[in-house]
Amino acid sequence: MQLNRALQGQQGFRVRLLLVGERGNMSCCLCHGRASTTQLSLGREDVFPDDVFSYRIGRPFLAVTPTMSAPWTEVPFEFPRSTKVILVLDVVESVRLMEQDEHDFVQRWHFFVEQARKILSLHGGRMHKSLGDGLMLEFDDAHSAIKSAFAMQELCRTGNQQRPPELHMHLRVGAHLAEFVEDQYDIYGTDVNLTARIATLAGPGEIVVTAGLRDRLTAGLDADIEDLGECHLKHVHEPIRAYRVGPVGHAPVIERGSGIKMDLRPTIAVIPFAMRNAEPGHEMLGEALADEVIAALSRTTELHVISRLSTTVFRERHEAVADIRSHLGASYILSGVCRSMGNQFTLFVELIDARTGNVGWADNLKGQVNGLFLTDNELINRLIGAISSAVMSVELQRARSNALPTLEGYTLLLSAVALMHRTALGDFERARQMLDHLIQRSPRHPVPLAYLAHWHVLRVSQGWSDSPGTDTKAAQDCTRRALDGDPHHPLALTVDGLVRTNLLQDPASATAQYEAAIAENPNESLAWLLQGTMHAFIGDGEQAVHDTERALKLSPLDPLRYYYDSLAATAATSAGHYARAIQLAERSLRQNRTHTSTYRAMAIAQALLGDTAGAQRTIQQLLKLQPDFSVSAFLARSPSARYPIGQRYAAALRMAGLRE
Numbered sequence: 099m100q101l102n103r104a105l106q107g108q109q110g111f112r113v114r115l116l117l118v119g120e121r122g123n124m125s126c127c128l129c130h131g132r133a134s135t136t137q138l139s140l141g142r143e144d145v146f147p148d149d150v151f152s153y154r155i156g157r158p159f160l161a162v163t164p165t166m167s168a169p170w171t172e173v174p175f176e177f178p179r180s181t182k183v184i185l186v187l188d189v190v191e192s193v194r195l196m197e198q199d200e201h202d203f204v205q206r207w208h209f210f211v212e213q214a215r216k217i218l219s220l221h222g223g224r225m226h227k228s229l230g231d232g233l234m235l236e237f238d239d240a241h242s243a244i245k246s247a248f249a250m251q252e253l254c255r256t257g258n259q260q261r262p263p264e265l266h267m268h269l270r271v272g273a274h275l276a277e278f279v280e281d282q283y284d285i286y287g288t289d290v291n292l293t294a295r296i297a298t299l300a301g302p303g304e305i306v307v308t309a310g311l312r313d314r315l316t317a318g319l320d321a322d323i324e325d326l327g328e329c330h331l332k333h334v335h336e337p338i339r340a341y342r343v344g345p346v347g348h349a350p351v352i353e354r355g356s357g358i359k360m361d362l363r364p365t366i367a368v369i370p371f372a373m374r375n376a377e378p379g380h381e382m383l384g385e386a387l388a389d390e391v392i393a394a395l396s397r398t399t400e401l402h403v404i405s406r407l408s409t410t411v412f413r414e415r416h417e418a419v420a421d422i423r424s425h426l427g428a429s430y431i432l433s434g435v436c437r438s439m440g441n442q443f444t445l446f447v448e449l450i451d452a453r454t455g456n457v458g459w460a461d462n463l464k465g466q467v468n469g470l471f472l473t474d475n476e477l478i479n480r481l482i483g484a485i486s487s488a489v490m491s492v493e494l495q496r497a498r499s500n501a502l503p504t505l506e507g508y509t510l511l512l513s514a515v516a517l518m519h520r521t522a523l524g525d526f527e528r529a530r531q532m533l534d535h536l537i538q539r540s541p542r543h544p545v546p547l548a549y550l551a552h553w554h555v556l557r558v559s560q561g562w563s564d565s566p567g568t569d570t571k572a573a574q575d576c577t578r579r580a581l582d583g584d585p586h587h588p589l590a591l592t593v594d595g596l597v598r599t600n601l602l603q604d605p606a607s608a609t610a611q612y613e614a615a616i617a618e619n620p621n622e623s624l625a626w627l628l629q630g631t632m633h634a635f636i637g638d639g640e641q642a643v644h645d646t647e648r649a650l651k652l653s654p655l656d657p658l659r660y661y662y663d664s665l666a667a668t669a670a671t672s673a674g675h676y677a678r679a680i681q682l683a684e685r686s687l688r689q690n691r692t693h694t695s696t697y698r699a700m701a702i703a704q705a706l707l708g709d710t711a712g713a714q715r716t717i718q719q720l721l722k723l724q725p726d727f728s729v730s731a732f733l734a735r736s737p738s739a740r741y742p743i744g745q746r747y748a749a750a751l752r753m754a755g756l757r758e
Contacts, residue, residue, distance in 0.1 A: 188232030272297030459488035542583035639673030713754035
């Protein structure tokens with residue numbers, strides 16, 4: 099560059115650059131509040147060459163005269179430190195609100211900020227930043243900060259009146275007694291960043307404070323206070339003691355389950371199938387088929403199913419997808435055409451993504467009318483399995499191609515659950531990001547917290563954890579928070595049992611959690627599955643088989659069926675049912691050929707059955723996916739290692755040729 103050549107040979111100088119855009123507008127760094135120049139101190143103080151080149155899109159023009167008279171040495175490097183209450187608030191799901199009605203959201207936010215300024219003037223507060231969907235505020239004392247927070251939450255609630263729930267604007271607030279440095283433009287410091295992290299613990303309409311701030315409040319006088327315990331925050335090494343606060347009243351600060359507002363299941367509407375060329379007596383076959391599909395879908399845990407009474411009105415009508423979505427609130431629409439001839443029928447069916455109008459899946463199915471309405475009909479099961487897989491595929495594709503803040507909660511959850519079972523580390527980490535984002539939206543919803551705990555368990559068992567102890571504490575924190583939100587939530591109880599089985603290796607306390615989950619919901623298939631796996635780890639093979647087979651019957655169409663088959667294979671191996679174990683492992687691998695624990699279970703079963711050559715081939719396939727796997731690694735990670743059966747498994751792996 100000409101500038102470089104102009105400066106060659108200079109021993110010391112200071113350069114001031116003014117950057118000018120194509121249209122002549124200045125584009126420069128902010129220096130001491132004036133958009134004037136950028137200083138680069140490269141040597142001796144106060145030395146300026148006479149021929150400094152300035153640039154306008156690569157062309158030299160007249161040198162810029164320095165505009166700052168103060169010498170560089172006068173810039174202060176010691177800033178005043180303060181200790182005050184910092185309060186951070188932001189709007190929950192502001193991106194979604196902006197996308198729904200940008201003009202309305204901007205107007206409401208502008209009005210809120212103006213009213214917030216009035217509240218601050220009443221309580222001696224100061225606004226540091228307005229970020230478009232959030233504020234950073236400063237107060238001299240805890241009482242003023244909390245009174246202002248209560249007033250702003252009430253202001254927001256008042257603004258939501260006469261609006262539909264999907265347009266409600268909710269605030270989450272975090273507050274901390276913070277030490278920071280400041281200049282005339284901003285405040286800086288670790289405590290400032292920590293306050294923003296504290297805000298992520300708050301749910302819609304909630305206020306969360308740290309222990310230092312809580313100590314300056316009087317429970318029952320200044321606020322009702324609820325202890326959240328030690329909370330782990332992203333990028334904060336040590337857990338932080340946090341408290342939820344609310345106005346003094348007769349009700350608890352937060353009622354159990356009140357923060358669980360996020361819908362984490364997509365909704366499907368099954369339109370009664372139209373009949374064409376019906377045989378006499380088959381006129382209602384399309385409606386009867388739709389009833390069977392609705393009944394089968396309602397037994398899955400992944401979908402909300404709209405009742406037949408609500409969908410019948412759309413039979414034989416040709417409303418646009420958008421109209422059906424508007425009337426029924428459906429994420430997906432299943433429709434089709436049925437034809438019968440004698441005892442045979444054909445059903446053309448398609449699944450439409452109601453948000454885009456695109457067909458997510460379609461098929462032409464054939465069957466016999468006789469036996470169609472038996473309890474376990476193969477065609478209905480195949481249809482439901484295809485629908486579940488199609489929904490998972492559509493949501494995963496949407497999650498891969500869109501920014502996280504723009505995605506529905508159920509898209510994030512379904513995608514995270516799918517990705518956390520992948521062997522690619524990038525997919526696994528993406529699952530963590532999705533779960534974190536869900537938890538930021540609704541910090542006390544037990545489902546994403548439970549799955550994040552499951553994520554930490556998988557991280558340890560896959561050998562990806564740099565600190566298993568840290569992951570164990572994080573998993574325990576997640577299940578504790580999930581059960582704090584809902585002490586009787588079956589999934590949260592189940593995953594807490596998993597943490598106790600795999601990480602704490604405490605089968606007695608794990609059993610209590612699994613039993614509690616099953617008592618709450620006897621059809622909680624994951625509880626039966628993981629309880630059976632725990633029995634397999636300790637060598638109670640017959641009980642393991644009983645529980646895992648029960649899980650398979652309860653969730654035959656689960657999108658993660660391979661996971662169920664894989665753990666059922668482990669249970670069968672523990673009972674000595676090696677042929678059954680191999681059958682289950684092979685079925686699991688047909689659905690997912692990257693699940694490493696399935697290969698481990700299959701190799702052990704093959705070796706114990708006497709098929710050494712087959713076991714060796716399986717181990718070679720495993721090592722392609724997990725090159726560092728060894729017998730010692732198995733013993734270090736498997737909960738079975740403490741029991742005789744674990745030593746048998748290790749011997750079987752040696753027989754299969756796995757290195758020590």
